[in-house]
């Protein structure tokens with residue numbers, strides 16, 4: 001047993017996750033009871049909030065901390081004709097309900113047409129609200145994205161949204177911790193998306209259940225903030241509660257100067273605190289996993305959960321490859337739904353659509369990577385290519401760099417910001433039977449439209465696939481552009497708020 | 498929230514593993530802004546198949562769902578719980594639940610009991626032998642009885658206590674309002690603020 005000092009902090013080496021947790025305990029539970037945890041930042045969107053505001057209204061409760069709450073519209077927003085009324089009645093109702101609730105309760109809201117509107121997980125970081133050492137929640141499972149900054153960020157349900165609105169706290173039991181260490185140098189064309197898809201394939205779509213995953217090792221440290229966000233975004237796809245990456249100078253440089261970043265003395269205090277956050281030497285994790293970065297290749301899913309993935313250079317597996325009967329049955333069902341025969345080379349699989357967007361891969365660096373591959377080329381005939389920036393601000397940045405021109409000359413559609421075809425709540429959907437290479441995070445049955453078939457890929461693979469019309473990596477393209485130039489800028493901090 | 502002590506009803510077998518929230522309630526139904534009326538959305542895609550278990554007359558009015566492992570994976574949508582509840586389910590038994598789903602269920606008074614894989618097979622066998630058979634779930638003793646079979650299920654102490662007492666989470670937390678205020682008083686100035694808008 002470790003000893004506990006007067007402040008309640010155990011006197012032993014701690015992990016990053018434990019440190020952030022310990023510093024947010026309002027009331028220690030003990031005895032199987034949850035701790036009451038303080039929430040630093042609450043992000044709100046139109047899908048999971050209406051019933052929470054309803055609950056507050058029914059009980060006559062106000063929002064406790066309007067200054068720690070921010071809302072945006074993303075899931076239902078159209079990505080074309082955004083100046084026209086939203087055609088779909090239910091989408092419009094959800095958005096209008098959020099607008100009414102925000103006005104009634106006084107919550108800051110960035111509506112469609114506002115330059116800070118966008119996918120909630122793109123908006124938080126770009127405003128400098130997401131920072132190390134804080135707790136972040138949102139009624140959305142991909143809240144895990146914000147853990148890239150070394151914050152504790154996790155998705156919650158609508159009852160919990162109401163709870164946070166009313167109390168700025170949540171009763172929670174500590175999560176278990178899993179260290180996922182990726183050491184070594186990444187090969188050209190291998191991105192954060194490929195690393196995390198490989199990790200999920202290794203852990204299984206539920207292998208992370210109950211854990212906070214901490215991504216560590218030299219390959220992770222070499223990633224830009226965008227890449228780190230992609231990794232943490234998808235930790236939920238391994239079933240984990242959250243993903244985290246220790247903050248370092250790359251993190252601080254990214255936060256510094258953004259609209260809500262601390263300044264002056266506050267900045268110095270913050271950085272001093274943040275520097276003490278990385279896991280202590282000798283801290284014990286509940287589980288550990290190791291990967292060799294040099295062995296990783298571009299990765300793609302073939303099935304209907306994000307754990308059903310293989311290297312792009314590989315073939316569609318056969319159900320007999322799985323010893324677990326549940327896995328085998330799931331593989332059989334997935335192959336049938338995906339209309340794929342075992343043994344088919346992934347690179348021989350033709351697609352009908354390419355979706356470049358979602359909170360996984362819609363930040364400026366993702367768009368740059370995509371554009372670097374398609375520049376000077378034309379899209380494959382018959383393939384519909386949709387590029388949807390994560391936020392209105394990302395769209396403006398991309399246009400300032402001329403990426404919209406590259407995208408349009410390629411023959412792709414350049415859209416307005418939102419979740420779009422990631423889940424098809426707006427008109428951006430696959431038709432039944434259509435196959436899509438998608439930079440999003442979920443390939444569940446019907447996720448992108450009823451009967452639609454999704455292959456999860458990186459922006460580089462999405463781009464090469466759009467060029468060739470079959471699942472491809474940039475290395476399969478005729479070298480119009482030397483491959484080195486298609487790599488993601490490592491540790492890039494080119495984005496300014 | 499109503500107190501939950503015991504519940505008796507028809508047990509329906511859902512013989513699938515990794516039933517994700519997109520299957521429990523497809524995203525298109527999330528557009529609604531009410532907290533009730535989601536019964537038509539439950540397993541909407543699967544229910545188009547006349548063979549689907551919940552379409553069989555013998556399971557009409559079922560209130561206990563006995564599902565394969567990894568139930569409720571995927572998104573955090575609480576609508577999955579509302580859909581189950583509005584359809585008439587009071588209990589779901591499975592060898593494994595996704596964490597967020599389980600948390601959401603507890604808050605809405607839907608009991609999620611973890612049973613062993615062996616017991617799952619045994620319960621399914623009892624139902625197969627006598628479709629429409631009723632099951633009794635006793636939250637206090639954490640046992641479910643069906644036919645001659647009596648199995649233990651697991652649910653954490655805190656959720657069980659809250660369900661037994663019918664306690665609302667927010668009300669419980671607001672008992673600690675002083676401690677929340679004290680915590681806020683010592684929070685560092687660098688922590689994020691959404692207001693004022695810069």
Ligand code: SF4
Nearest residue numbers: 142358359419422423
């Ligand atoms: S982009 Fe997709 S995963 Fe991300 S918040 Fe929107 S719907 Fe969810």
